[in-house]
C-alpha cells in the first residue's frame with residue numbers, strides 16, 4: 001500500500017515536472033501577439049532576390065543618399081572608433097558632404113581595415129592610434145596639432161569607441177567594460193574639453209534600456225493556466241526607448257549584462273557633462289548594428305557554415321550603421337547651430353525605418369542569397385537556457401578561485417558567450433525612433449533613416465558575395481566581440497606582467 005502511494009506520488013511529481021518544463025519550453029518558442037501585430041510580415045525569397053538584383057546594380061553609397069546627409073559645417077572633427085561600424089560611416093558621410101580630409105581625425109585602437117575606407121579620400125584622413133582607457137594616450141591623440149587651414153575651426157567630437165562584451169553579468173568580470181567604456185569615455189570628455197571642443201556626441205546602446213528576462217514562473221500559475229493561454233515570462237517582450245534615462249539609474253542587476261551597465265554609466269556621464277560651452281548628447285542604436293562584414297549580427301551569422309540558433313522566431317529591431325551615423329550628424333547639426341538647444345544632454349533611440357524583423361528573415365536572406373555555405377541548426381531554447389547558467393558558473397570558477405586557472409580548460413568558441421545575459425539581449429523587442437524623428441522645432445533631431453533592414457542586409461550579402469567570389473569558405477573577419485576578447489587577453493597579460501615587475 002505504502003509503496004503504491006510513494007509510486008503514485010513519484011509518478012505524479014514526474015508528470016508535473018514534465019508538464020511544467022514543456023509548458024515553459026513552449027512559452028520560450030512563442031512569439032507574443034503584440035509583437036506580431038507590429039511585425040506581421042515575413043520576408044519572402046522572391047522579394048529578397050528582387051532586392052538583390054536591384055542592389056547588385058545600384059549599391060547604396062554615400063552618393064545615393066547624399067541629399068539626406070546634413071549640410072557641411074565649418075568645423076573640425078575627431079572620431080574615436082573612426083574606422084569601426086558606426087565611426088567609419090560617420091567619416092564617409094562627413095567626406096561626402098564636403099568636409100576636407102584634413103579637417104577629420106580618426107582616433108582608433110585597431111588598424112584601418114574597412115574595405116570602403118582603405119582607398120579614396122577616407123584613406124587620406126589622419127589616423128592616430130590611441131587607447132582611450134589611458135588618459136595620456138587619449139590626450140596625446142587629441143592634442144596633436146592640426147593643419148593650419150583648419151586649426152582655427154570649432155571642434156566636434158564623435159565618440160563611438162567601445163568594447164562589446166555580450167553576455168557577462170557578474171561584477172567579478174566587470175573591469176574591462178568599466179575601463180574602456182566608462183573610464184575611456186571620461187578620458188575622451190576631458191581630452192575634448194582640453195582641446196576646446198564645443199560639441200560631443202557619443203554612441204550609447206539600445207542595450208541600456210533592456211531588462212533581464214526572468215525565466216521563473218511559479219509552478220502553480222503555470223500548471224493551472226489553460227494550455228492555450230499560458231502566462232508570459234517577465235520581460236519576454238520589451239520596448240527599447242529612452243524612458244529609463246529620465247528615471248533614477250538602475251542597479252547592476254537590473255541591466256541585462258555588464259556591457260549595458262557600462263554603457264548606461266557612460267551615457268549619463270556624457271549627457272551630464274552638457275553645458276553651453278560643450279554641448280553633449282548620445283545616440284542609442286537599437287539592438288544589433290549591422291552593415292559591415294565584421295558586424296556581430298549579420299556578419300557573424302554569414303561567417304558560420306553551421307549556424308546553431310534557438311532564436312529563429314525572435315523579433316528584433318536592427319539598425320544599419322549608415323542610419324546610426326546619420327543620426328549622429330543630425331544631432332551635431334542641432335547642437336552646433338544652437339548652444340541652448342533643448343535636445344542637448346540626453347539620448348535618442350535609433351532604429352531602421354521599418355518594423356522590427358525576425359531572425360528567421362535574416363536567416364532566409366543568408367540561405368537564399370549568400371554564396372558561402374550556410375546551414376541553420378535549430379536548437380530548443382529551454383535546454384540552452386539551462387546550459388547558459390552552467391557556462392556562466394564554469395567560467396566564473398577560475399575568477400573566484402585563481403588556483404583553478406591552471407587546471408580548468410578554458411571554454412573555446414561561441415559557447416563561451418552562452419551566458420544568461422544573451423537570452424535577455426536576444427528576446428523579442430520593438431524599438432522606437434519616436435523622439436529622434438520629431439522635427440527639430442519639436443525637440444527632435446529630424447531623423448529619417450535611409451536604409452531599410454531588408455535593403456541593408458541584402459546589400460551586405462551582395463558585398464559579402466563579391467568578397468567571396470570563387471571561395472568555398474567564409475573568410476575570417478574580426479567581429480567587435482572577438483576584438484574585445486583580444487583586448488581582454490592583452491589587458492590580462494599586461495596585468496600579469498605588471499605583477500611580475502613588482
Ligand SMILES: *[C@@H]1O[C@H](CO)[C@@H](O)[C@H](O)[C@H]1NC(C)=O
Nearest residue numbers: 241242243246349432434435
Ligand atoms: C521621449 O522623450 C521624452 C523626454 O523629452 C521622454 O520623457 C520620453 O520617455 C521619450 N519617449 C520615448 C518613447 O522614449
